[in-house]
């Protein structure tokens with residue numbers, strides 16, 4: 001039976017995350033959005049309250065939170081500032097393949113240190129010529145004795161310039177296409193890694209996005225995750241788990257926009273009365289509230305399935321595309337409610353709209369999510 005009532009612990013977690021977002025994120029969001037430098041002080045604070053390592057298992061000193069707990073936190077953090085939220089979420093994205101496929105030794109060596117001091121990780125899949133078509137990546141990893149030698153480059157890597165650990169996807173058998181792909185844990189200090197240009201982005205400007213170059217990067221063979229050839233499956237299983245939190249981010253951004261629009265509509269007077277009294281405005285608000293609730297339930301459904309070990313590929317993809325589309329449409333409508341003021345940087349709405357956009361793109365564009373869902377819903381077709 002599905003029961004979406006939160007436990008007392010989850011309500012306390014939600015309140016704590018909301019308070020953190022209100023006190024530590026919101027007051028700094030406009031400053032961090034300038035993207036002039038990375039603000040480690042925020043990561044230190046998020047680390048202290050356990051948000052950075054909340055998904056790491058207990059035996060490695062992590063928070064061991066459930067998927068439902070994680071998405072409750074995600075919604076609140078994205079409500080605070082989507083860019084700061086992305087920094088934390090991208091680190092969890094890189095922890096996930098190690099949590100799912102790492103040996104106890106790999107987890108102890110590579111995950112446990114994240115619970116000891118504030119630090120970040122990065123998930124390195126995308127390349128210039130291989131975005132949606134991740135199986136077509138060109139980075140190579142060649143086995144030489146008891147080492148792998150990695151050569152290639154990655155782009156658009158969140159935390160790329162800051163991470164102390166990279167999870168890198170590379171071809172060990174290029175002739176086999178996606179089935180020739182493997183996943184490796186690469187510590188930042190390994191010789192041969194160059195951090196390329198930092199991207200100047202439209203939104204999520206508090207987060208760091210970089211190119212990375214790997215030139216004869218030698219890592220021990222024991223840094224291979226699972227087996228050679230498992231890389232594509234590792235990436236897909238990871239993304240199945242992390243797309244619900246992206247959806248939760250969409251709910252958080254949309255909720256922030258709706259709340260601001262309501263507050264504004266109650267105080268903005270035109271034609272002698274608050275604009276909230278105009279039916280068009282109240283209908284817009286009602287529609288946004290309905291879409292946000294629907295998105296939240298889809299996200300919670302995916303998290304509930306994850307916590308109950310049920311198949312989740314379709315539900316995670318639906319949660320991600322629906323909730324991020326809602327974030328985009330709600331921020332657009334909420335901005336309309338502010339009229340010309342919504343377009344100005346003095347008000348938070350234009351940032352929320354810029355931030356919503358990325359949620360439709362990263363961790364697989366929404367077209368790719370629809371492709372995943374379409375395939376499963378339509379099933380086999382006789383031709």
Ligand SMILES: Cc1cc2nc3c(=O)[nH]c(=O)nc-3n(C[C@H](O)[C@H](O)[C@H](O)COP(=O)(O)OP(=O)(O)OC[C@H]3O[C@@H](n4cnc5c(N)ncnc54)[C@H](O)[C@@H]3O)c2cc1C
Nearest residue numbers: 123124125126131132133156157158209362363364365367
């Ligand atoms: C700010 C930011 C942070 C990111 N962080 C990371 C990260 O930490 N790690 C990482 O590995 N990647 C990261 N990415 C990469 C992101 O996941 C990719 O940008 C995304 O998967 C799309 O790939 P692409 O940009 O190459 O677009 P393309 O794959 O070139 O797609 C271009 C367009 O074609 C469409 N399209 C492509 N194939 C199909 C198809 N078969 N059917 C229908 N439409 C299709 C897409 O939907 C899109 O509209 C990040 C990207 C950004 C912008």
